[in-house]
Amino acid sequence: RMGNRLQHKRLFSACFLFTFLAARSSFEATMSDRKRRAASSSSGKRPKLPSAPDREEGKEPAGWLLRAVQQQREDAKDQSFNRKRLRFISETEKVTQGSEGILYWMLRDQRVQDNWALIHAQQLAAQENLPLHVCFCLVVPKSPLSTLRHYSFLLKGLEEVAKECKQLNIQFHLLHGAAGDLLPAFVSDRDFGAVVTDFSPLREHLQLLKDVQKKLKKDVPLMQVDAHNVVPCWEASPKLEYAARTIRGKITSRLPEFLTDFPAVEKHPHTAVRTAKPVDWDEALASLDVDRSVEEPQWAKPGTAAGMAMLESFIDVRLKLFNTHRNDPNAAALSQLSPWIRFGLSDRYEDVSLRSLSLVSSSPSYPSHLVKWTQALACVLSTMLLCLQLARSDRRHNALAHAQLSRQVLVMKDGYRNESVLWNSVDGKMHGFMRMYWAKKILEWTSSPEEALSIALYLNDRYELDGQDPNGFVGCMWSICGIHDQGWSERPVFGKIRYMNYKGCLRKFDVAQFERKFCPKNSLKNTSRKNSKI
Numbered sequence: 235r236m237g238n239r240l241q242h243k244r245l246f247s248a249c250f251l252f253t254f255l256a257a258r259s260s261f262e263a264t265m266s267d268r269k270r271r272a273a274s275s276s277s278g279k280r281p282k283l284p285s286a287p288d289r290e291e292g293k294e295p296a297g298w299l300l301r302a303v304q305q306q307r308e309d310a311k312d313q314s315f316n317r318k319r320l321r322f323i324s325e326t327e328k329v330t331q332g333s334e335g336i337l338y339w340m341l342r343d344q345r346v347q348d349n350w351a352l353i354h355a356q357q358l359a360a361q362e363n364l365p366l367h368v369c370f371c372l373v374v375p376k377s378p379l380s381t382l383r384h385y386s387f388l389l390k391g392l393e394e395v396a397k398e399c400k401q402l403n404i405q406f407h408l409l410h411g412a413a414g415d416l417l418p419a420f421v422s423d424r425d426f427g428a429v430v431t432d433f434s435p436l437r438e439h440l441q442l443l444k445d446v447q448k449k450l451k452k453d454v455p456l457m458q459v460d461a462h463n464v465v466p467c468w469e470a471s472p473k474l475e476y477a478a479r480t481i482r483g484k485i486t487s488r489l490p491e492f493l494t495d496f497p498a499v500e501k502h503p504h505t506a507v508r509t510a511k512p513v514d515w516d517e518a519l520a521s522l523d524v525d526r527s528v529e530e531p532q533w534a535k536p537g538t539a540a541g542m543a544m545l546e547s548f549i550d551v552r553l554k555l556f557n558t559h560r561n562d563p564n565a566a567a568l569s570q571l572s573p574w575i576r577f578g579l580s581d582r583y584e585d586v587s588l589r590s591l592s593l594v595s596s597s598p599s600y601p602s603h604l605v606k607w608t609q610a611l612a613c614v615l616s617t618m619l620l621c622l623q624l625a626r627s628d629r630r631h632n633a634l635a636h637a638q639l640s641r642q643v644l645v646m647k648d649g650y651r652n653e654s655v656l657w658n659s660v661d662g663k664m665h666g667f668m669r670m671y672w673a674k675k676i677l678e679w680t681s682s683p684e685e686a687l688s689i690a691l692y693l694n695d696r697y698e699l700d701g702q703d704p705n706g707f708v709g710c711m712w713s714i715c716g717i718h719d720q721g722w723s724e725r726p727v728f729g730k731i732r733y734m735n736y737k738g739c740l741r742k743f744d745v746a747q748f749e750r751k752f753c754p755k756n757s758l759k760n761t762s763r764k765n766s767k768i
């Protein structure tokens with residue numbers, strides 16, 4: 235009976251269940267004095283971040299975080315690059331002699347500072363007395379997922395990168411086309427002696443890497459640096475992880491080694507003879523062949539500086555609510571950082587939240603929440619993407635098949651179309667709790683889990699500013715296929731997949747308030763309530 239009661243309580247207590255049940259203990263593990271000491275001793279002296287001044291939501295950021303971070307970079311001048319962050323993709327490892335520069339092919343991590351891939355490229359170039367170049371290959375696939383929302387955020391972020399590169403005597407090249415088609419010839423034409431790139435577990439990115447590797451001159455080394463995860467993916471775990479809890483310990487035990495300060499990317503001492511073609515950013519944005527009906531959100535300013543300001547406002551204003559209100563979609567309690575993390579515009583979030591212990595102490599779940607998720611997902615995704623097969627073969631989730639057979643209620647089959655309007659109206663980012671509920675509704679409304687997954691991914695990746703990211707794939711698969719979740723009591727339609735319903739939402743937060751905000755014409759009395767009874 236105790237077990238049943240616990241399960242019952244769990245059902246209604248939190249929807250990122252396994253994250254948060256484990257978060258506190260994981261936090262304790264992460265933040266025990268022993269580990270704190272270990273983390274700080276690994277990188278020598280570390281300046282304390284100033285305590286955050288209280289600020290009201292909506293006010294301009296004071297900039298204290300940026301100043302503290304800049305100071306931290308200064309103090310970390312001598313921080314060495316841990317070579318475990320790097321792996322060679324090519325057979326050769328030696329920089330080609332007599333070359334004209336080192337190239338950083340920017341893929342996922344679209345920022346200058348706090349980027350281990352660029353830090354390593356600069357150190358390599360300095361060692362070889364060579365100029366430093368950065369390139370980004372811009373491709374717009376013909377797809378409904380190619381929207382103004384995503385591409386304007388991307389391009390405006392890159393514009394900031396290009397400006398910063400210019401100040402630092404680094405050449406920035408915007409290449410139009412797929413890396414596999416352009417990059418090998420670009421490297422040969424420019425006579426680059428080595429190519430450094432960052433790491434992404436996404437299938438498309440892995441394919442790009444393979445394409446480049448195949449065509450790149452054999453005497454040019456191609457190396458990859460994991461610049462996205464605190465603990466490099468290949469160091470955290472060499473295998474497919476079954477659940478977040480199985481990888482958490484592996485990550486936290488490596489933090490003392492990898493949670494080090496970033497040295498600044500500095501003004502490069504060697505100037506390129508052949509410079510990059512200047513980019514007309516307005517023209518580049520205007521000429522993009524994207525769906526402009528999915529517009530840029532008002533609240534999210536692209537670029538690393540804006541990401542830093544968002545982090546500062548989180549620490550100042552919302553962090554104190556995170557622990558208690560993170561599952562309330564009406565409360566401003568979340569960090570709102572996912573778009574900047576998705577575009578690799580900053581890596582400071584994990585870093586700052588893990589280090590500035592005085593700031594996070596009011597919200598113990600946050601650091602482990604963030605590190606575990608971002609890390610764990612990168613680790614599991616490379617082999618798992620869209621792998622429904624995996625969900626099926628798993629003993630506890632084989633009820634997916636059952637769910638398909640026993641599916642009886644297929645009301646509101648076109649409900650997701652209405653939802654797409656709702657998603658668009660949430661201005662580019664739906665609250666995490668609502669995403670879970672929403673995706674599970676799609677499972678109810680469609681005729682198979684495959685169909686549900688493909689619709690959920692389509693809408694998520696088209697409308698969410700942070701979409702087309704490993705977190706999104708796992709989020710949809712968690713909701714619909716039970717990936718990384720435990721099995722639950724079997725029920726029609728859902729099988730053993732965790733169930734969420736409208737009543738649960740009513741118990742958790744003020745649904746009427748939420749509906750008034752996002753769907754005023756449709757609020758409580760009308761369709762939403764009817765739909766929810768499905």
Ligand SMILES: Cc1cc2nc3c(=O)[nH]c(=O)nc-3n(C[C@H](O)[C@H](O)[C@H](O)COP(=O)(O)OP(=O)(O)OC[C@H]3O[C@@H](n4cnc5c(N)ncnc54)[C@H](O)[C@@H]3O)c2cc1C
Pocket residue numbers: 250560568569570571572573575576603604607608611664665666667669670673694698700701702703705706707708709710712713
């Ligand atoms: C159906 C569904 C779809 C999702 N799609 C996406 C997506 O496209 N892109 C995306 O980044 N996240 C996605 N998530 C995960 C999660 O909802 C978002 O990361 C979170 O809502 C982002 O808001 P935040 O940055 O304010 O979150 P916070 O709670 O402040 O978390 C900070 C960061 O931690 C990480 N994080 C937190 N919760 C999760 C989680 N459950 N899974 C993975 N990472 C997490 C993210 O990097 C996030 O930015 C999805 C979840 C579900 C259930």
